[in-house]
Amino acid sequence: MGIINDVNSLEPMTAMKCNQFIRECVKEGINVVINETLREEITHLIYFIQGALADIKSKNPNIYNELNALRKKHKFWDISETEANKRVTWTLNSLHFTGKAFDAAPLNNKGQVDWNPSDETKKKMAECAVRVGLYPGLNFGDWPHFENRG
Numbered sequence: 001m002g003i004i005n006d007v008n009s010l011e012p013m014t015a016m017k018c019n020q021f022i023r024e025c026v027k028e029g030i031n032v033v034i035n036e037t038l039r040e041e042i043t044h045l046i047y048f049i050q051g052a053l054a055d056i057k058s059k060n061p062n063i064y065n066e067l068n069a070l071r072k073k074h075k076f077w078d079i080s081e082t083e084a085n086k087r088v089t090w091t092l093n094s095l096h097f098t099g100k101a102f103d104a105a106p107l108n109n110k111g112q113v114d115w116n117p118s119d120e121t122k123k124k125m126a127e128c129a130v131r132v133g134l135y136p137g138l139n140f141g142d143w144p145h146f147e148n149r150g
């Protein structure tokens with residue numbers, strides 16, 4: 001329940017490539033943190049409804065509170081209306097379900113997750129992924145996402 005970020009929850013070959021990816025990033029001077037690995041379908045559905053709520057608000061002004069109640073029940077943090085309106089996934093068939101995808105982001109020099117890295121950093125991370133046989137989500141506009149299509 002909630003967000004799983006344990007590399008060992010990944011399918012074994014993907015876990016191996018994930019660890020190689022982390023090492024390749026270090027070689028490039030990028031310290032990455034693995035934010036999410038295996039994902040339960042309920043977690044994905046909670047993500048999926050983000051970005052779809054603005055249309056509903058005219059019929060249900062309480063929709064954001066309902067979303068946060070659902071998120072709290074499943075051990076997610078509270079999100080603002082702005083964040084709730086931002087679409088974060090475009091599929092209901094994710095490789096995260098089978099442990100063949102993970103999300104990673106660089107750390108800044110304060111050791112915090114940097115959700116707005118430079119294009120150069122995103123590109124370097126994608127190159128590190130390709131080197132170890134992973135497919136980078138950057139290719140379809142989802143830079144923190146990496147998947148094992150093999």
Ligand SMILES: [Zn+2]
Nearest residue numbers: 101102103145
């Ligand atoms: Zn992902």
